[in-house]
Amino acid sequence: MTAGNLDATDSRTLPGFFDALADGDLLGGVCADCEQVLLPPRPACYACGSRAVDVEPQSREGRVFSYTEVHTPPPAFAADAPYTVAVVELTDGGRLLGRVAADYADVAIGDSVELTVREPTAAEREVALDYETDWPVHIFELR
Amino acid sequence: MPEPVIASVGASSLGRTDLPGRDLFSVALAEAFDGLPDPAELVEAMYVGNQSESYEHQIMYGTLLAEWAGLRHVPAERVEGCAAAGALALRHAVKDVRNGEHEAVLACGVEKMTSAGTSGATDALSAAFDRALEQRSGITAPSQYALLAKRYLHETDATERDLAEIAVKNHANAARNPRAQFPKEIDVATVLESAPIAPPLKLYDCAPVGDGAAVVLVTTAELAADLDCPQVRIAGTGASANNIAVAERDMTDIAGARIAAETAYEEAGIDAAAVDIAEVHDAFTVCEALLAEAAGFAPAGTGYQSYQAPAERADGWTDVQLSPSGGLKARGHPIGATGLLQALEAYEQLTGGAGDRAVEGAETALLLNEGGVADAVTVGHVLTTAEAP
Incomplete structure (x- = not known):
């Protein structure tokens, strides 16, 4: 997943995250490389630096x-x-x-x-x- | 590579003052340059640590203070990192001298915190925390650190009484520091019976709101010698950021502070055991315990013994003395100036200028200055006497 085309519907942005939360869905980033959970989701993993971050319901x-x-x-x-x-x-x-x-x-x-x-x-x-x-x-x- | 040294220091009075930030700076600058040529004859660049424009509705603090120092046309900028801004300014000055760009750089810090009362300071400081989830939950600086304290008391043998003893120790140190905002001794009962701020932290666990400015002149060793200034070597510097949200960090292993300290030790070629005195970021009593561990002075879970005499502490503790100035708790914590007040204390301790609070035989000092909650950003410096190996 790349972040180059981020817009406000993407749950790796705050508007996207809060839109989902308003519907009752708590979304987290999950690092595809080290499995670190990131709340809220974001383009990069703070634990290992990977930019392979998936968005998954928490x-x-x-x-x-x-x-x-x-x-x-x-x-x-x-x-x-x-x-x-x-x-x-x-x-x-x-x-x-x-x-x-x-x-x-x-x-x-x-x-x-x-x-x-x-x-x-x-x-x-x-x-x-x-x-x-x-x-x-x-x-x-x-x- | 030129070796940076501190050639001179100065500070304003600390606490509730009737002076705005630029005037507090003028007071600090006058002390630092007493007996020296004017700043315009020496200073080639300056950095100003400053937390928030909300106190004075003023940014451009680099430009403003350069002008007030009589230094038009030098590179000058404000450095921001909440309460670590002062040490970040110092670090920039150190790097400029080390890399040969300048021979004399002013590291300054200033904060006019009392301009809008406690609620104004509470609001300004809350801007240091993640806006999206944490600020909107009503978190404050004391409550952030209370979350660390609650967890620390849960994981270790430390008690609220131990945290209170740290405050008592730092007030006792401040009682011998003529620069201190609260130069008076207190007892444990005073701390334990003080008003709840964010349990387990009470009023006397918290550093005060206050105004202040500090100035540290960083030069080459050669220039300091030419000026006939007592000099202290800046032997190491380190810095580390960590998550903006404390919830996502290890809340009792303060990793950013550990990295900042270890980087500074490595540059200085020492280990933690060589440190005689440390000025650590005790914005709240629990910080001194956590930072004693992060700096390598104390085994995990025993940092709360910082108030005890070295012989009484757990096995594995070094004989370091913490916060001889009285720390943020009692010396005072004018946010942007704090990192430089730490350097000022170490300078006075290492040049024989600490009066009756002097730590006998002190040759090596560690400074740890934090911004945001805990190690959102940490800056470490190792200072040594000119004679130290």
Whole structure:
């Protein structure tokens, strides 16, 4: 797969990735040479440098790898604080950071979670850049 | 190949100041050139480490500070790499002198972080993280490092109390540093009982927001001798980028920092055991633990013992002293200037200018300056005394 003809429908671009995510499909890059999972997909593998990157659907289930609670948010998210964020290791091997729809005290390393997707709220659209306005927001829910 | 040395250093006061960035720079420059010819008579190029235009709505910092130094018509540019910008500027100056392009280059750093309060700084710093998935999830600098800290405490025997002890140690060092933003000792209870920022990190685990500027004059050894400056050799430099998203990295083996340190050691012809003092990027207490391991000072999982006296640490630790300046935690962390403040501390330690915080017999220093969360980019430098082998 070459990247020379990338356009916004290609899931190795952010618009392409978020279009698929809006439909509930979490796509990852998978290196054809070393099998590294890349979230989001991109033209080159960071692990081995290969540009032979396939795009494959990824499991939305995973486990909490690390987590914390944001008490001092950026101004755009002030109304949400405190909120829980985590790095999640997905079943297919990729790792992804996102919010967790649970109180910090109710989360532990190793907990099973599932990635869900929703449309951005009016407040989120307000702070989005023009090209981000319709990008969906991903949230992890405890299983 | 000419050998680059640090011939002079200077800094502004650090913390909440009433001076904009260019004026902070003027203060730092005046200290560095006290007793020397004017910059226009010496300096052939300059690099300015600067994190963000959002604090002062000002880019073109290379041009601006060159002009304010009286240096029109030299090559001058801003260097960007979040909190590693200062050491990147130093690295560029080192390379220019090494390759014979210039005999004297100014490495500068400046940040006016207090211009928009804590929320302004939080917002500006969040731009260092992946926009698409991480910024849009509301991540911040403290919460990024909290993810590392949570994982580190999970994988090792370290406790929140150990991290607090690192802050206590660095405040004790800063209490003897007249340049420090917080020159005062604190106790463990103060850290443990401070406000939660992003658990397990609390307020006193975090380096402060503050203003500051620093200047390091890099020259050939010959020029420094002609100027009769005490000189410190820049024996090695190394740098490494790593993933923008911390989620995709090894969160406890800080590979980029390890590569930057090892590259600098190799250039200097030393190993980690030869390092007497290290200024590492303790933006948060856990960083000092992680970087002690990445730099080869401590076996994996024992870096948190950095606050202990060398004889008390686990087998395999070197006898290095970490963050004699007080570190980012207590000396201060004006983002773009930090890498140069690290170099300033090493210069003072290695030239007998560190007063009563001097580490006895120190001849070799490692500097590790990071930008983004952890090793998104890391720059390492090895500095040695002029007499060191």
